[in-house]
Amino acid sequence: MAKNSFQYSSLPEEETMPHHFNATNTTSSSMHLQELPANCYALEFQEPFEGFAEFEDKASAADSSHNHRQAEKRRRDRINGQLARLRRLIPKSEKMDKAALLERVVEQVKDLKRKASEISKIFTIPSEIDDITIECHRKENHPNNNNNNNNNNNSNSNIMFMKATLCCEDRPDLIPELIRELKDLNLTVIGADIGCLGGRMKSILLLYYKLDSNNDGVVCNVSAIKQSLMGVLTRIISWSSASTSSFRVTSKRQRFFFSS
Incomplete structure (x- = not known):
């Protein structure tokens, strides 16, 4: 290899090469390099020793085995920790x-x-799923021979009772908003059962709807009222779900009294 270095160093550099250095000199120099013994370059192109690849494979396999053992140990520790927690319960x-x-x-x-x-x-315990149920019961007028009860029967025939169950995320302004929406639908609250737990609220409302005196003889559209109430409660649930990301109820619910 030292011989190769000597031959390369003996060649003139491009900057110091004399002007009279012609193609014949270049050709002779190239021929001189080609005449060098081939074994001078044996070390430069020799493949790595045979045991290196095998050693590298063994090292990689050892690392993989070590990582697998560590992962398995962490898995067993995690399972044993969960089992120990169950034993305490x-x-x-x-x-x-x-x-x-x-x-x-x-x-x-x-x-x-x-x-x-x-x-x-x-008890009224809220669930983890938003839910709305509405039940409608209309009191119909039945024929009665007693003339003294005709006025009462006629008035009761225009009354529809409803039971609305609402389960959603709790927030401070939920009850006042619910009362306001029910008043806009001309629905009167005659009973309520409200339960709150873990930031959730379940409300069971007993409502009734009464037609005006000038609407005598008009059949109460039960499906329209039910659809309107369902839309209001659905909107309230969507507002409650959207507000929980920035607000969470931490205090006890204030008591609101329904106005008669």
Whole structure:
């Protein structure tokens, strides 16, 4: 290799090359380089030693195996942590194996779900899903031989009772807004049951709708009133859902009294 360096250094540089250096000299120099022994360049083009590729593969396999072991260890630690948390929640579960522990947890969850369903039938507890239900009951006039009750029957024939259930995100101005919208629909609140839990609200409203005195003989359009009420409640739910991103109820709900 030193011989090659000597031959390259003996060649004239481009800047110091004399003007009389012609093509014949260049050709002779090139021929002189071509006549160098081929083994001078053996080290420059020699392939890496055979054991290097095998060593690199073994190192890569060792790294992959180490990463896999670490990931598996983290997974086992996470599972064991969750199982330890379940053991603290389930009484007398210190000596249970994993299968028995999970079976006991499933039974416990089913029992809690059943109890929650029973409690929701007694108390007004909001759910996690926005929901609206409306039930309409119109009191019709039935023939009666007693003339003293004719006026009462005629007045009751123009009254429709409604039960509206609303479940949505809670916010401070929800109840006043709901009352205002109901008044715009000429709906009167005769009863209300409201429950709030975890930023959610469930409201069960008993309403009635009465036609004006000049509308005697006009059939009450139940579907139109129901559709209007559904639109109002849907709009209120959409406003509540949009406002929860920037506001969250943290205090107890103020008590609002419905005006008669």
